[in-house]
Amino acid sequence: MKVKEAYHRLEQSFEEFQGEDEWRDYLDFSARFYTYSLNNTALIYHQRPTAQFLKGYRGWQQLSRQVKKGEKAIKIFAPVSRKVLNKAGEEERKLSGFRIANVFDLSQTEGDDTQLPTMIKGLQSQVDYSKILEQVLTKIDVPVDFKDMNYAEHGFYAIKEHAITINSRNSPVHTLKTLFHELAHHYHLDSLKGRREKFTYKQEEFVAESSAYLVCATLGIDTGDYSIPYLKHWLDDFKGFQEMRSDIEKTVGKIMSLLPEAREQNQQKNKEEKI
Numbered sequence: 001m002k003v004k005e006a007y008h009r010l011e012q013s014f015e016e017f018q019g020e021d022e023w024r025d026y027l028d029f030s031a032r033f034y035t036y037s038l039n040n041t042a043l044i045y046h047q048r049p050t051a052q053f054l055k056g057y058r059g060w061q062q063l064s065r066q067v068k069k070g071e072k073a074i075k076i077f078a079p080v081s082r083k084v085l086n087k088a089g090e091e092e093r094k095l096s097g098f099r100i101a102n103v104f105d106l107s108q109t110e111g112d113d114t115q116l117p118t119m120i121k122g123l124q125s126q127v128d129y130s131k132i133l134e135q136v137l138t139k140i141d142v143p144v145d146f147k148d149m150n151y152a153e154h155g156f157y158a159i160k161e162h163a164i165t166i167n168s169r170n171s172p173v174h175t176l177k178t179l180f181h182e183l184a185h186h187y188h189l190d191s192l193k194g195r196r197e198k199f200t201y202k203q204e205e206f207v208a209e210s211s212a213y214l215v216c217a218t219l220g221i222d223t224g225d226y227s228i229p230y231l232k233h234w235l236d237d238f239k240g241f242q243e244m245r246s247d248i249e250k251t252v253g254k255i256m257s258l259l260p261e262a263r264e265q266n267q268q269k270n271k272e273e274k275i
Helices: 003-015 020-032 038-047 057-061 116-120 129-139 172-198 201-218 224-232 241-256 260-272
Strands: 065-067 074-085 091-105 109-111 144-147 155-158 163-167
Touching (some): 155 172, 201 224
Antiparallel strands (some): 065 109, 155 163
16 A cells, blocks of 8 residues: 555545544544554554554564464554754754554464553553542643532633633543543644634534543543534534544643653553554
8 A cells, every 4th residue: 555545545534434423433443542643543443443452563573473374464654754954953853754554453463462461451440530630630731610510511611711610510520521621622722823713613612522532532431421422513514624633633642641641651652563
């Protein structure tokens, strides 16, 4: 597969996500591969929607596992960089493009299982709502106020004041999900700058709730019963979808950077996933 062909497949993949079930399945899938870009998760999902954990051919050999005979490689984008001199005259590497790389899923391999638990174990089994909430509140640059509000109101982000208000009546899981949703508004709107007028209210809500759902899913918190019906209301406005998914990726990255444990795991996976 060439890079041009991969991009064409990518566009086809995102055309398939314009429905409630399809978008939920894709977000759940993305949560397992949050160290990958949304472009790569879409490619992986399109080729092998049951994928669990990926490595290159040699990467699996280093773990005493072998790719089964006849297995077809999963194609992803891999960055290509070159050495350049910056303004200070120092050498650094700069992204120059992408190439197609081959990876294989765990299910496509056989061999030693002893190293697998520590590799595929994530934060899913260690959900501590209060701990995560405390970590986020001590890191963010926006004030958060907890108030007794109507049960139908979960929270909101005040754009002019750059402040978040959350209903103190929320359950622990809904408090965390709402915080991620409002933080997504804060980070996304701040990043838009001159592009803000291009986003409709529906698109902004879609970015915020998709980001919150994806962060929660990455942490092993299932908010689908609330998030998916909520997202359904915004699925009729997919104009500018390519730009939205890029913004979702960046917003999720900013929120995940607030969680030290997730960031540490992310860095470890990046080391393990060298092709």
